[in-house]
Amino acid sequence: MTQTLLRGRLLSFLRAPQSLTDTESYRYEDDGGLLMQNGEIVASGPYAEVKARASADAAEIDHRPHLIMPGFIDMHLHFPQMQVIASYAANLLEWLNTYTFPEECRFVESAHAQRIATHFYDELIRHGTTTAVAYCSVHKTSADAFFSEAMKRNMRMVGGKVMMDRNAPQGLLDTPQMGYDETRQIIADWHGKGRNHVAITPRFAITSTPAQMEASQALAREFPDLHIQTHLSENHDEIKFTCELYPEAVDYTDIYARYGLLGNKTLFGHCIHLSDREADAMSEAGSVAVHCPTSNLFLGSGLFPLKALARRDKPVRIGVATDIGGGSSYSMLRTMDEAYKIQQLLGERLNPLESYYLMTLGNALSLSLADKIGTLDNGTDADVVVLNAAATPAMALKMEVVKTLPEELFLLQTMGDDRAIVETYVAGIAFKSTI
Numbered sequence: 174m175t176q177t178l179l180r181g182r183l184l185s186f187l188r189a190p191q192s193l194t195d196t197e198s199y200r201y202e203d204d205g206g207l208l209m210q211n212g213e214i215v216a217s218g219p220y221a222e223v224k225a226r227a228s229a230d231a232a233e234i235d236h237r238p239h240l241i242m243p244g245f246i247d248m249h250l251h252f253p254q255m256q257v258i259a260s261y262a263a264n265l266l267e268w269l270n271t272y273t274f275p276e277e278c279r280f281v282e283s284a285h286a287q288r289i290a291t292h293f294y295d296e297l298i299r300h301g302t303t304t305a306v307a308y309c310s311v312h313k314t315s316a317d318a319f320f321s322e323a324m325k326r327n328m329r330m331v332g333g334k335v336m337m338d339r340n341a342p343q344g345l346l347d348t349p350q351m352g353y354d355e356t357r358q359i360i361a362d363w364h365g366k367g368r369n370h371v372a373i374t375p376r377f378a379i380t381s382t383p384a385q386m387e388a389s390q391a392l393a394r395e396f397p398d399l400h401i402q403t404h405l406s407e408n409h410d411e412i413k414f415t416c417e418l419y420p421e422a423v424d425y426t427d428i429y430a431r432y433g434l435l436g437n438k439t440l441f442g443h444c445i446h447l448s449d450r451e452a453d454a455m456s457e458a459g460s461v462a463v464h465c466p467t468s469n470l471f472l473g474s475g476l477f478p479l480k481a482l483a484r485r486d487k488p489v490r491i492g493v494a495t496d497i498g499g500g501s502s503y504s505m506l507r508t509m510d511e512a513y514k515i516q517q518l519l520g521e522r523l524n525p526l527e528s529y530y531l532m533t534l535g536n537a538l539s540l541s542l543a544d545k546i547g548t549l550d551n552g553t554d555a556d557v558v559v560l561n562a563a564a565t566p567a568m569a570l571k572m573e574v575v576k577t578l579p580e581e582l583f584l585l586q587t588m589g590d591d592r593a594i595v596e597t598y599v600a601g602i603a604f605k606s607t608i
């Protein structure tokens with residue numbers, strides 16, 4: 174198979190940056206080369222050295238002066254909500270009942286699910302996202318469309334059919350047995366096929382009966398390597414209603430713990446209003462709190478204490494995500510801009526190195542997939558994004574006075590969107606320019 178050699182400025186993280194001057198936390202090559210073959214990165218480093226290792230017939234693409242980074246990872250979004258985004262609602266529960274649930278009912282039709290899946294992957298690629306963790310609808314047809322389209326594009330995706338058997342319209346309800354059976358079938362059909370990962374996906378405790386939570390627990394026991402994804406502590410009304418439904422639990426987190434769903438592969442969307450006890454429990458279990466800043470602001474859910482959770486004696490693992498369609502942008506750059514502003518409102522600083530770490534290696538570690546994605550290391554998937562910090566006239570003007578890498582990253586995060594994504598490579602293939 175032929176090789177592809179990219180030339181440009183390379184940036185890849187080695188660990189979480191401790192400060193803006195923590196140059197040991199990342200690898201940066203001003204004139205870098207990245208060699209890809211058979212969907213993997215086979216060499217990266219100074220251009221001259223990598224060029225010397227490349228075969229004579231390697232295709233070479235010169236991306237100078239742009240920045241080459243690992244593809245972005247989005248840890249939480251809803252594939253059936255592409256036509257829910259930008260819906261005007263007072264809060265989470267009104268937004269769900271008025272817009273989201275009726276829209277998700279349409280995914281019982283496979284033609285609709287397939288059409289939206291095509292748009293979904295186009296939008297991810299347009300925004301430089303190469304791996305995403307998604308909720309499908311309750312219908313198996315939606316999961317089939319989601320995974321077949323991922324396979325067609327050879328993307329590394331995580332997803333699952335939501336299980337929900339109460340507090341939603343009839344067209345969106347399964348039963349404990351049906352949710353269990355269909356999830357098992359989706360695992361058999363799709364998990365490990367191509368680069369697909371199936372996640373066990375009880376939507377949240379409000380829409381699952383105790384019997385369905387038990388079915389989720391049974392799946393988690395049978396398939397301990399699978400991710401589990403659900404929602405936790407997003408909004409005060411939601412928390413109150415959930416705790417009324419499970420009066421035996423001491424708090425919202427304890428509901429999931431009681432059903433064996435609090436583990437180190439569990440991804441909890443939001444986690445805005447956790448008590449100390451809940452944060453301790455999450456930390457001890459190694460569960461991940463997934464921060465969805467544009468969604469939290471859009472729905473008025475609250476300010477996620479990212480820095481406070483990360484620096485606890487018992488730190489909580491953190492991921493970052495768009496939460497489409499509660500979220501308002503597919504862009505991880507826009508997402509981290511809003512994450513920055515939320516920390517500002519909390520009197521905290523989120524520096525740009527941390528932001529780009531979180532979008533790449535940080536999220537890969539939170540997914541336990543850092544051996545595959547999130548860096549430019551040899552032997553990992555050749556999922557790569559090329560960024561242009563002078564993509565618009567206003568950005569180009571600001572770039573004239575930018576002097577350091579962190580300043581450039583901060584400009585990209587503050588003003589950038591899909592226009593700043595020059596190219597997105599999926600398993601070594603340039604995709605953005607084809608859509």
Ligand SMILES: [Zn+2]
Nearest residue numbers: 251404442496
């Ligand atoms: Zn969500």
